[in-house]
Amino acid sequence: MFDITKKKAFVCDLDGTLFMGPDPIKPAVDFVIDSINSGRFSFFYLTNNTSKTPDEYIKKIAGANIPVKPEQILTPLITLESYIREKGYKSVYLLASEKVKSYLEKQLSDVGIKFEYNPEENELIALTYDKELTYEKLANATSLWNMRNVPPSPMCPIRTANQNKVEFVATHPDNCCPSERGPIPDIGGMMKFLEITNGMKPSNIFGKPSPSLLKTVLDKFSPEQIAVVGDRLYTDKAIADNAQVDFVCVLSGETTKEDLASYKGIAPAVTVDTFNMIDDVK
Numbered sequence: 001m002f003d004i005t006k007k008k009a010f011v012c013d014l015d016g017t018l019f020m021g022p023d024p025i026k027p028a029v030d031f032v033i034d035s036i037n038s039g040r041f042s043f044f045y046l047t048n049n050t051s052k053t054p055d056e057y058i059k060k061i062a063g064a065n066i067p068v069k070p071e072q073i074l075t076p077l078i079t080l081e082s083y084i085r086e087k088g089y090k091s092v093y094l095l096a097s098e099k100v101k102s103y104l105e106k107q108l109s110d111v112g113i114k115f116e117y118n119p120e121e122n123e124l125i126a127l128t129y130d131k132e133l134t135y136e137k138l139a140n141a142t143s144l145w146n147m148r149n150v151p152p153s154p155m156c157p158i159r160t161a162n163q164n165k166v167e168f169v170a171t172h173p174d175n176c177c178p179s180e181r182g183p184i185p186d187i188g189g190m191m192k193f194l195e196i197t198n199g200m201k202p203s204n205i206f207g208k209p210s211p212s213l214l215k216t217v218l219d220k221f222s223p224e225q226i227a228v229v230g231d232r233l234y235t236d237k238a239i240a241d242n243a244q245v246d247f248v249c250v251l252s253g254e255t256t257k258e259d260l261a262s263y264k265g266i267a268p269a270v271t272v273d274t275f276n277m278i279d280d281v282k
């Protein structure tokens with residue numbers, strides 16, 4: 001049974017939950033603002049979209065008059081940053097837009113990170129939702145993989161002197177990004193593009209549904225005190241299930257009542273039309 005009196009923190013998806021495109025879903029946003037002002041709950045904001053920097057999300061959330069701090073934004077860019085730190089990587093071939101690259105360069109400036117293509121030095125290929133993706137970047141990523149990870153063959157006569165394997169990670173798994181014009185390509189297609197070229201596949205995919213994104217929240221609260229709120233069953237509910245926390249399904253975005261009726265998995269802990277209606281659940 002879902003018991004709101006046990007909850008201390010909500011991890012909210014943004015699009016379809018608190019916003020519809022650029023516009024706030026007013027009753028849901030008002031509920032968040034009131035809950036912050038009364039000190040009732042803590043909030044965290046979850047997004048898989050690595051084409052945007054955390055600062056852009058802070059602007060969007062603050063723009064709806066919700067008080068927000070950087071540590072409340074949960075994006076796989078932060079997971080990527082800690083991954084690079086943990087592994088001690090210094091040379092990463094990063095496929096990202098210029099603003100995302102600058103953001104990560106700044107965050108990792110203390111380790112002297114380099115994000116340029118360098119076949120002799122790169123230790124990691126990191127794919128983000130790169131809205132400035134070019135043929136050259138895709139060809140560089142596959143070449144790096146061919147020259148470092150594939151046994152020598154007449155098909156790839158150029159080899160690097162450095163024969164240490166290069167790792168490949170992706171920030172999230174989404175196949176498409178919702179837009180006013182319907183679904184547009186996200187990182188899923190970029191991964192497929194690489195895979196059908198030479199079979200390269202990421203060793204790690206961060207972001208929803210990987211519970212690694214909830215680490216900072218789970219460090220502060222017990223699983224019973226947390227709920228994930230979202231509109232997508234295969235990402236938002238999946239991350240809640242993987243982290244073993246309650247899932248609040250909102251019908252203000254992608255999932256419909258019909259989808260829920262035909263859903264084969266465990267039902268959400270609670271389903272409401274918009275997030276603010278969670279108080280009316282008996």
Ligand SMILES: [Mg+2]
Pocket residue numbers: 013014015016017230231232253
């Ligand atoms: Mg959503």
